[in-house]
Amino acid sequence: KRQGFPETIYGEGKTAEQITTIITAIQAHGDDILVTRISGEKATEVRSTHPELIYNEIAEILYTRNERKNRFANGFIAVLCAGTSDLRVAEEAAVTAEAFGCEVRRFYDVGVAGIHRLLDNIEEIQQATVSITVAGMEGALPSVVGGLVSHPVIAVPTSVGYGANFNGLSALLTMLNSCASGISVVNIDNGYGAAYSAALIHRLAQPTEEGQS
Amino acid sequence: KRQGFPETIYGEGKTAEQITTIITAIQAHGDDILVTRISGEKATEVRSTHPELIYNEIAEILYTRNERKNRFANGFIAVLCAGTSDLRVAEEAAVTAEAFGCEVRRFYDVGVAGIHRLLDNIEEIQQATVSITVAGMEGALPSVVGGLVSHPVIAVPTSVGYGANFNGLSALLTMLNSCASGISVVNIDNGYGAAYSAALIHRLAQPTEEGQS
Amino acid sequence: KRQGFPETIYGEGKTAEQITTIITAIQAHGDDILVTRISGEKATEVRSTHPELIYNEIAEILYTRNERKNRFANGFIAVLCAGTSDLRVAEEAAVTAEAFGCEVRRFYDVGVAGIHRLLDNIEEIQQATVSITVAGMEGALPSVVGGLVSHPVIAVPTSVGYGANFNGLSALLTMLNSCASGISVVNIDNGYGAAYSAALIHRLAQPTEEGQS
Amino acid sequence: KRQGFPETIYGEGKTAEQITTIITAIQAHGDDILVTRISGEKATEVRSTHPELIYNEIAEILYTRNERKNRFANGFIAVLCAGTSDLRVAEEAAVTAEAFGCEVRRFYDVGVAGIHRLLDNIEEIQQATVSITVAGMEGALPSVVGGLVSHPVIAVPTSVGYGANFNGLSALLTMLNSCASGISVVNIDNGYGAAYSAALIHRLAQPTEEGQS
Amino acid sequence: KRQGFPETIYGEGKTAEQITTIITAIQAHGDDILVTRISGEKATEVRSTHPELIYNEIAEILYTRNERKNRFANGFIAVLCAGTSDLRVAEEAAVTAEAFGCEVRRFYDVGVAGIHRLLDNIEEIQQATVSITVAGMEGALPSVVGGLVSHPVIAVPTSVGYGANFNGLSALLTMLNSCASGISVVNIDNGYGAAYSAALIHRLAQPTEEGQS
Amino acid sequence: KRQGFPETIYGEGKTAEQITTIITAIQAHGDDILVTRISGEKATEVRSTHPELIYNEIAEILYTRNERKNRFANGFIAVLCAGTSDLRVAEEAAVTAEAFGCEVRRFYDVGVAGIHRLLDNIEEIQQATVSITVAGMEGALPSVVGGLVSHPVIAVPTSVGYGANFNGLSALLTMLNSCASGISVVNIDNGYGAAYSAALIHRLAQPTEEGQS
Amino acid sequence: KRQGFPETIYGEGKTAEQITTIITAIQAHGDDILVTRISGEKATEVRSTHPELIYNEIAEILYTRNERKNRFANGFIAVLCAGTSDLRVAEEAAVTAEAFGCEVRRFYDVGVAGIHRLLDNIEEIQQATVSITVAGMEGALPSVVGGLVSHPVIAVPTSVGYGANFNGLSALLTMLNSCASGISVVNIDNGYGAAYSAALIHRLAQPTEEGQS
Amino acid sequence: KRQGFPETIYGEGKTAEQITTIITAIQAHGDDILVTRISGEKATEVRSTHPELIYNEIAEILYTRNERKNRFANGFIAVLCAGTSDLRVAEEAAVTAEAFGCEVRRFYDVGVAGIHRLLDNIEEIQQATVSITVAGMEGALPSVVGGLVSHPVIAVPTSVGYGANFNGLSALLTMLNSCASGISVVNIDNGYGAAYSAALIHRLAQPTEEGQS
Numbered sequence A, B, C, D, E, F, G, H: 001k002r003q004g005f006p007e008t009i010y011g012e013g014k015t016a017e018q019i020t021t022i023i024t025a026i027q028a029h030g031d032d033i034l035v036t037r038i039s040g041e042k043a044t045e046v047r048s049t050h051p052e053l054i055y056n057e058i059a060e061i062l063y064t065r066n067e068r069k070n071r072f073a074n075g076f077i078a079v080l081c082a083g084t085s086d087l088r089v090a091e092e093a094a095v096t097a098e099a100f101g102c103e104v105r106r107f108y109d110v111g112v113a114g115i116h117r118l119l120d121n122i123e124e125i126q127q128a129t130v131s132i133t134v135a136g137m138e139g140a141l142p143s144v145v146g147g148l149v150s151h152p153v154i155a156v157p158t159s160v161g162y163g164a165n166f167n168g169l170s171a172l173l174t175m176l177n178s179c180a181s182g183i184s185v186v187n188i189d190n191g192y193g194a195a196y197s198a199a200l201i202h203r204l205a206q207p208t209e210e211g212q213s
């Protein structure tokens, strides 16, 4: 069993029928479901046979309502994003982490071009066990956050931007070269992967009997 | 104070004199020292006035003998590397993590082209709180490890290789695209950064009174 | 005559009419046909005048039912792929190799993030004359396979992935930098080319009278 | 005459003899001199025949003592840099701007990983007519500064860093993609060019009779 | 308040409804509006509820008729472009600068392959406070202009071209490497950003009482 | 045992002492030795304690005189190269293949800019079991060869060239995109890897009793 | 007047109306017309008002029937292409050269993977004043041709291919690195530019009174 | 015989001994010699046995004094360069063309940042049969020249520059994307190749009896 987390299906490039078939197979083993990168249209089709699943349309995630929500009750994961265009990826991270049983607090629109919005929230952010920082364009957010917190930071570059942004390459390189310490990076737009790593980290911060599923 | 970790100096491009001056200034505040990327020659020169510092010549690190060694006594960090040419970076990670107060266990020469050496050690590796996987050339090690353990994996691409390796770009892209979950990546050859993130994660796994310095 | 293999038409960018015309011309010389990269729609149109041709919709290949099937009867070619998204390319390779007269055994969904599925099949794979390993994203499969078998391995990177995958560049670089020996690489998504090379190799393993057409 | 600025010689790749010859020719027209990218060794050689020139060894600039210093007396140019390794480029910018007759105020070591050092100085920086922001590695400084000031910002990426920094490409892309407004960018390590643009801008802020030479 | 300039909305990727909502919110604070990258279709929809806004269909900008037009009355900004395919970006710059209160003079179709058209207009261009030079393909215009004027030049590469143009990379690199002085560069196709920087510079050339809003 | 081939040491970046130590360890198991990328100077040092090893100074290979030379006696491997600057890589391939027990025939200086030299030799080349084609600069040789022979072709790009050659990238891309069939590619300058793959293929062409070690 | 050649309009990105307007303006000066990259649909629309223009649908060129056809009567330009997919670009070159008054001879489908088709025609090709060689994928054709002829060769890379072809980059680099002499290169898919250069060269080969218009 | 031109040796990477051996072999056939990319030191060594050869130290070319100098007496080749740092490549082109029997006129230091120096010479340049334009950094010179002359232009990018110049990539892309017509491009720093193409073109402009050697 994958660390007690729901079984995940990568929705992109799969038809609603294919997704439905996989879900049925997984549920036969009694496992929870998390489908990422699934459009509203396909989700509606899948839900016609699986009405028990919830669809989050910003995150584009379809998942099992999780009774074990917040089973990792000690502390929270902070999810930050720079601008409104990074929302889909930030929500992919946030909803995934919640589906994995973590408490999430969202700090959105805290990009570095308006540094005071970040500073206004920094004391709460510092209480998190781990931060997920999502940013496109120049991707500078993790560097500033990394300098202000003393917990691990997972950085997620997004493909938001144009021109010399090269579909997220700019933000990716920024994050890999960060001069702040304690930052590690996942693939462009990979909100899911960031949440997975963050959840594993968050679980370590739990009292043993709960944390180790 | 930076999370109770020693003050770090990036030695590359600094002269022995410059490093000595910075060390003296930091020690005036009573802090421990960690100098990375310092050649044997420069280290010898610095040690003529600072004989209390220890030099690790594989890691190319000069640092304060840390009485607080293993202050994070719960569990260990696994440091894995693929081949002998990745040794410098792997040791930069391992020695840094030890200087930060973590126990480290080394699993070297476990590259994927000889998968059985990795499999022979996997049960012990699975006991770690977090793994640091160092690999150059095709950089496939973290993908295999990520599939076998259920703790966070920090992947470090190295610039070891030639031709289409493009100074580590190959291994970097491999790791960012890993289809295993729970992997996040630091810059090429950044053993120090990997250890820093790993130490922050490892600290979360400590009973509160010790872990939160 | 091209080594006794069917005449191949690259379907991409050709209309159904153009393909039909070429087929008719080739058949006038009595040759077998293999059309790659032809969509189901175009295939249906071509088959309205050439019902004798078979269409494989996963491989997107249209070809002559080959009486000489398995004319290279000694041993088999192993076709491996990492994930279900690599299926089209893997099948392009497998169906091409079969159309060329080779026996093919398929080992699908044996990606390195779940190494045990590969290990469970490795003894049979080791019996092959040559392996074709198809993988997208990080493309680590050939490295692991290359370390476990002692026959030639043809590696096919696929364009499956997103972000820092850069349309298959990531997997391509991984495979070119493999630290396992006996691996050579074809273009991204080039299942056809892999099968062609593999078939030439497989033919060498035949008793002379059959192998040299 | 180039806007009343000294005649500039790009020292890189020229011998001390070649530089000396060019200086002599320029001085014959009564013009001031500014030699950039000239090593200490070459500068010493040139100064043996041109002792009237001043050498700044951090900036690696050799220039005429300018009696017209501060002829653009209204306001100042702020030169900021992220870390000590960016010093050479920052000083190339600062010394050039001074040689061009501008007042310069330096704000060094104000990188975004320690945002408070920048914030501590921001009120004085806001008084500048124009800022030059120099940063290597992730190059995030201009984005933060651009959000805090209401004058034009010239961003200079430096080649400081390693790995995925790709000799300054990372910082260059960051700056071109900045989501702060009022930022324009010069070539990697081009402190001279930044100062030239800044001086032209600064001159516009002068009362007409002085500003328009 | 952002330097007395209108509040700007980046229209790309936002629906007409989303844009309308943001406009209403901004107008509640009494601010002027500038929406960039908004298609004619979306603009028509927004104007059905906000008929007071003007739409410029070449610039693809929707904005408030500005009574303060030309409030920066001293001098003008020159906007130059190389060919007719650069028109959209040039107009994005020109209309933005006008909306910001600057006088703009347009010099279009003055590409370097027909140098005399540029030379015929150069005396008027030299009178500007600042030039915005827009060019795609080889992007050589700023270099020639920079050599002929003694005011700051903002260079805007466009994505116009094909083949080895790589979506504007060619023009971007050309401009960053210009051997003319006084040139700084913004992102590919970023007419808005060029106008913003130019307006900040132009404002410095105003008599203090008007210029400093 | 690695398919009965000698144990290989990659000499680059290892000292003569390190190489000597490894050799001694391998010989203790009775295995043959092949050291690639070892300079003349280092080889001389190693041979002072291991005089039984032979050094080939063009190939920069040090190896055990192999009594089993030509144990794969059926047919030969053709090694082709385009120009004299590709010699080191071609010889690395040729000497390796010989050390592995294969007969090698060399066809050097048969670059496509003088196509007749290739055509003059093509009938003999067609008799090979497999060809290794080595080429730098534009790397066109494998395409022409692939069209003329009906056996597998291993293509080796070299880093020979300058400018837009980008250290072998040009030749690498050429070979991956070859429109001839039956070609597969190894890393830039990887003569060793080409020989390894070729030897595995060549072995398949042997009568079973000899070929399968 | 542009060397007596027709006035050229680049059709891409222009509407039929825009093209019609430009044509009318040019014809008012009595000049001939050449519109490149114009689709059949747009051409039909333009011809509804300009029926005197001829449309070549493979070349996607619309142009004035030129009474001066073959005014450069001495010799011919050879246009070669590698495969059928390069036809559009080859025809763009051929039709342009003809519209410029040159005789053109076509040698199509002479790619290097089937070298004998090229060799069968080489004697006639050698009689040309200049060759235009068009090739996609690996782009090796110009190298082979350059070695066989003693006149100038213009090389045109095409964007035909997939994967590591990177939209023509592969063929472009191949041609720039050609080890044959007398080759110069134009942009990817730029058949027009190749024809323009070739026509200028061809004109030099005319007896003075005709050649110098 | 290669078009009656001297036999050329590429000196880079060859020792003085190797060059001497090749020269002796070529002279045995009575051919003239041209060695490119040979340092002063190596040239001195070669001339100790071949004192009849002339060394041009700017061009770094060693060659046979050619009695046939100016055998192509009709017209001249114009060699232009942008700045003094492009001199080596410009002279490689000029000296090669002269050694091939062409008259050459040099127009140096006519970069586009000081357009009037180019315009002052343009009438003479227009008389050339063909121009070679050499430029580094932004490489804009060929575009301006191409718009002013009506003969073929060969463009040579140089690797002169730093930062975003990427060793000549910037100038190369600029030239490939030129919007002026009649321009074709050779490899970065390839003065030799430009001269070769130019000489072939120049020869076409000769009265037949002389031109066709």
Ligand SMILES: Nc1ncnc2c1ncn2[C@@H]1O[C@H](COP(=O)(O)O)[C@@H](O)[C@H]1O
Binding pocket: A179, A180, A181, B008, B009, B010, B011, B036, B037, B190, B191, B192, B193, D083, D084, D085
């Ligand atoms: N090996 C390393 N790789 C990357 N960053 C490092 C390394 N060593 C130290 N650092 C960072 O560099 C900072 C010190 O830089 P400096 O002030 O230039 O000596 C430390 O605080 C670390 O954040």
Ligand SMILES: Nc1ncnc2c1ncn2[C@@H]1O[C@H](COP(=O)(O)O)[C@@H](O)[C@H]1O
Binding pocket: C008, C009, C010, C011, C036, C037, C190, C191, C192, C193, F179, F180, F181, G083, G084, G085
């Ligand atoms: N899927 C494929 N990928 C790469 N090359 C192919 C593929 N299918 C066919 N080819 C090659 O394309 C040639 C036919 O191209 P064409 O004449 O354009 O149809 C065949 O002879 C093969 O060499």
Ligand SMILES: Nc1ncnc2c1ncn2[C@@H]1O[C@H](COP(=O)(O)O)[C@@H](O)[C@H]1O
Binding pocket: A083, A084, A085, D179, D180, D181, E008, E009, E010, E011, E036, E037, E190, E191, E192, E193
């Ligand atoms: N065309 C443009 N190009 C680049 N940035 C722009 C453009 N238009 C607006 N912006 C920036 O985008 C911000 C608004 O972004 P948003 O809040 O996403 O609408 C503005 O404040 C500007 O800084």
Ligand SMILES: Nc1ncnc2c1ncn2[C@@H]1O[C@H](COP(=O)(O)O)[C@@H](O)[C@H]1O
Binding pocket: F083, F084, F085, G179, G180, G181, H008, H009, H010, H011, H036, H037, H190, H191, H192, H193
């Ligand atoms: N400077 C140069 N740049 C590019 N190619 C050159 C140069 N000089 C000589 N060549 C080519 O290199 C060939 C000689 O190469 P090689 O036999 O290695 O000396 C000549 O025939 C030319 O085609």
Ligand SMILES: [Mg+2]
Binding pocket: A145, A146, A147, A148, A149, A150, A151, A180, A181, A182
């Ligand atoms: Mg931190």
Ligand SMILES: [Mg+2]
Binding pocket: B145, B146, B147, B148, B149, B150, B151, B180, B181, B182
């Ligand atoms: Mg795992």
Ligand SMILES: [Mg+2]
Binding pocket: C145, C146, C147, C148, C149, C150, C151, C180, C181, C182
């Ligand atoms: Mg193997």
Ligand SMILES: [Mg+2]
Binding pocket: D145, D146, D147, D148, D149, D150, D151, D180, D181, D182
């Ligand atoms: Mg600002």
Ligand SMILES: [Mg+2]
Binding pocket: E145, E146, E147, E148, E149, E150, E151, E180, E181, E182
């Ligand atoms: Mg200027």
Ligand SMILES: [Mg+2]
Binding pocket: F145, F146, F147, F148, F149, F150, F151, F180, F181, F182
């Ligand atoms: Mg073949």
Ligand SMILES: [Mg+2]
Binding pocket: G145, G146, G147, G148, G149, G150, G151, G180, G181, G182
């Ligand atoms: Mg030739």
Ligand SMILES: [Mg+2]
Binding pocket: H145, H146, H147, H148, H149, H150, H151, H180, H181, H182
């Ligand atoms: Mg012209």
